[in-house]
Amino acid sequence: MKKILTGAALILTVATGFALAEDAPFSKEIKARQGLMNINALNIGILAGMAKGETPYDAAQAKAAADALVAVYNLDLPMLWPAGSDNTANPATNALPAAWAEGSDIGAKMEAWEAAALAMQAAAGTDLASLQGAMEGLGGACGSCHKAFRASN
Amino acid sequence: MKKILTGAALILTVATGFALAEDAPFSKEIKARQGLMNINALNIGILAGMAKGETPYDAAQAKAAADALVAVYNLDLPMLWPAGSDNTANPATNALPAAWAEGSDIGAKMEAWEAAALAMQAAAGTDLASLQGAMEGLGGACGSCHKAFRASN
Numbered sequence: 459m460k461k462i463l464t465g466a467a468l469i470l471t472v473a474t475g476f477a478l479a480e481d482a483p484f485s486k487e488i489k490a491r492q493g494l495m496n497i498n499a500l501n502i503g504i505l506a507g508m509a510k511g512e513t514p515y516d517a518a519q520a521k522a523a524a525d526a527l528v529a530v531y532n533l534d535l536p537m538l539w540p541a542g543s544d545n546t547a548n549p550a551t552n553a554l555p556a557a558w559a560e561g562s563d564i565g566a567k568m569e570a571w572e573a574a575a576l577a578m579q580a581a582a583g584t585d586l587a588s589l590q591g592a593m594e595g596l597g598g599a600c601g602s603c604h605k606a607f608r609a610s611n
Numbered sequence: 612m613k614k615i616l617t618g619a620a621l622i623l624t625v626a627t628g629f630a631l632a633e634d635a636p637f638s639k640e641i642k643a644r645q646g647l648m649n650i651n652a653l654n655i656g657i658l659a660g661m662a663k664g665e666t667p668y669d670a671a672q673a674k675a676a677a678d679a680l681v682a683v684y685n686l687d688l689p690m691l692w693p694a695g696s697d698n699t700a701n702p703a704t705n706a707l708p709a710a711w712a713e714g715s716d717i718g719a720k721m722e723a724w725e726a727a728a729l730a731m732q733a734a735a736g737t738d739l740a741s742l743q744g745a746m747e748g749l750g751g752a753c754g755s756c757h758k759a760f761r762a763s764n
């Protein structure tokens with residue numbers, strides 16, 4: 459192999475290696491969207507830790523975590539959820555076919571999630587009581603979608 | 612366990628479970644930032660596939676992939692890279708201590724990455740030749756940072 463790769467050659471090599479290593483259907487989309495969920499879990503963990511009194515309330519940190527929830531929502535990457543990318547196509551995902559089925563209310567659930575994230579964004583930096591008050595709505599929005607469209611694991 | 616959990620209780624349970632399962636230092640930050648890299652890999656793979664002629668050029672899809680690179684950059688989540696979250700603290704990451712060391716030029720490298728992503732965003736939807744022309748800069752920006760600050764694996 460050539461010792462010195464140009465940038466373009468390097469990235470093509472990386473992309474090819476990635477493609478070869480990820481042959482299961484929708485693997486790249488699944489890894490990418492699980493990444494988004496990990497980012498949300500990190501930020502929700504920060505907020506939940508404060509809500510429960512496990513970590514001291516820090517207005518700036520709480521606001522940053524809530525801002526990040528909204529920023530991730532605003533990424534709006536529908537390409538990560540192509541039709542058919544469910545747990546019958548690839549067991550690496552827990553996404554149920556119901557999410558894509560006729561009559562699925564995932565759109566309404568996503569809107570509820572956005573509203574809950576925006577409410578948390580407005581509350582998190584105010585004070586601990588406000589943060590705690592917004593936590594139930596946020597948890598409800600997470601849980602509503604997970605219960606309907608995520609296989610238990 | 613109570614059969615019916617309120618949203619808040621549910622999310623606190625989830626967050627606690629998450630914290631218990633992720634005791635290694637910076638595990639949550641590392642998983643979250645690896646998620647961002649997975650999203651970038653997906654989008655760069657789409658662009659590289661077209662650049663190499665493996666997949667047909669599709670202006671809208673190319674533009675969406677490039678837009679997503681910029682959107683991920685714009686997330687601007689410095690909380691995912693806390694000082695000390697390197698591969699000496701947790702082998703789950705390949706991030707080298709050099710990234711955080713005195714004199715590290717990671718800031719300049721991030722700016723070069725932003726410029727390359729913006730150049731790709733401007734080029735990707737134009738035509739295949741423009742996309743191919745922007746690929747070298749993008750690959751160079753990826754590779755420059757990976758070579759300096761990522762352990763080979």
